[in-house]
Amino acid sequence: MIIVDKRICVLTGGCGGMGHAISLRLGKDHAMLLADISAERLDAEKAALAKLGIEAEGLVVDVSDRMQVDALAARAAELGVVDTVIHTAGLSPAGAPAEKIISVNAIGTVNMVEAFHGKIAEGGVMIVFGSSAAWTLDPPEDWYKAYGRWNDPGFFDALLDIVGEKEEDADEDDEFFRAGQAYALTKRFVCEFARMNTVRFAEAGVRILSFSPGSYLTPMHQLLIDNQPDMAEAQMDLTPLGRWGRPVEVAGFIEYLCSPLAGYVTGVDILADGGTIAMQRVKQI
Ligand SMILES: NC(=O)c1ccc[n+]([C@@H]2O[C@H](COP(=O)([O-])OP(=O)(O)OC[C@H]3O[C@@H](n4cnc5c(N)ncnc54)[C@H](OP(=O)(O)O)[C@@H]3O)[C@@H](O)[C@H]2O)c1
Structure with missing residues (x-):
């Protein structure tokens, strides 16, 4: 109990x-519900934060399960006034197959936005985590059609149709490719879904936006470096700043985006990727 x-x-x-880096910043003036x-890991994280004087409570939640997410929203309301919701939970191709990525990244984000819509205090903000992978291509029309079904029981299948079912003779590389497609598809959804919610959140005086990191050195990215070193090297070659991002750089940005200084920023994606997408998509001089 906090x-x-x-x-x-x-x-x-x-x-x-x-998440840890964000708690260090937002935990200065918030009670954190993790x-x-x-x-x-929640117990360990709570203990680590407590040593730094940060109040935190942990709740085991699988974001792809709507009932568990509703329980999270109910617990948050019991604790007090919720003014900030940051949704970083996600899975990447280095750690999960396509189906799991769709459930956690896309369904999980719908669950979070639906559960917290109307529950965030006026002046508050919700930030959902996309990825630079969302911006590597212009989505074809069928992606948008599928996104339009976010509130339909067939949403998962509509996304899976785009990625395709697992082939019987698929090898590891085929599956990694399919998971990569699911990642780009679902992370673009996260960004579009934040924008689709701009007006209904604004009606309650709440901002909503997505934040799209490039490659930051976290356990998720470490998995890629360990399991797919060639892919990691190729990513580094496509990063103009020539280094991985640091979680503290995300946390500082998130703190700013949650502050009144960013009070007019809503309905957008913030891309913080060391210049990767500009290098890939815009002719450089
Ligand atoms: N790091 C990067 O370079 C990078 C780049 C682009 C986008 N992003 C996005 O940024 C966000 C944060 O990334 P990160 O690097 O901090 O990743 P991370 O270190 O792997 O943290 C994500 C956390 O979410 C948890 N999680 C996984 N599935 C969940 C579920 N179903 N319900 C609740 N929690 C769940 C993970 O647990 P487990 O560890 O047990 O899975 C982990 O503790 C993610 O959405 C990611 O896609 C990261």
Whole structure:
């Protein structure tokens, strides 16, 4: 139980690389309600934050499960006034197959936005995590058609249709490719879904936006470096700044985006990728 004399920040993926860095910043003036899938890691994270004087409560939540996400929203409301919701929980092709990526990244984001719509105090903000992978191509029309079905029981299948079912003779490389497609498809959805929610959040005086990191050195990115070193090297070659991002650089930006200084920023994606997408998509001089 946390003592609630502060406003509440709900943070999914609270035990992740970016989640931890964000708690260090937002935990200065918020009580943190951390959601993640591992009870042990939540306990360890809470203890680490407590040593730094940051109040935090942990709740085991699988964001792809709507009932668990509703329980998270209910717990947040019990604790006090929620003014900030940061949804970082996500899976990448280095750690999960296409189907799981669709469930966690796309369905999980719908669950979070639906559960917290109307529950964030006026002046508050919701930030959902996309990826630079969302911006590597112009989505074909069928992606947008599928995104339009976000509130339909067939949404998962509509996304899976685009990626394709697993082939019987698929090898590891085929599956990694399929997972990569699912990642780009679902992360673009996250960015589009934030924008699709701009007006209904604004009606309650709440901002909503997506944040798209490039390659930052967190446990998620470390998996890619360990399991797909060639791919990681290729990514580095496509990064004009010539280094991986640091989670602290995400956290500082998120703190700013949650502050009144960014009070007019809503309905957009913020891409922070070391210049990768500009290098890939815009002719350089
Ligand atoms: N790091 C990057 O370079 C990078 C680049 C682009 C976009 N992003 C995005 O930024 C966000 C944060 O990334 P990160 O690097 O901090 O990743 P991370 O270190 O892997 O943290 C993500 C956290 O979410 C948890 N999680 C996974 N599935 C979940 C579920 N179903 N319900 C609740 N929690 C779940 C993870 O647990 P497990 O560890 O057990 O899976 C982990 O603790 C992600 O959405 C990611 O896609 C990251």
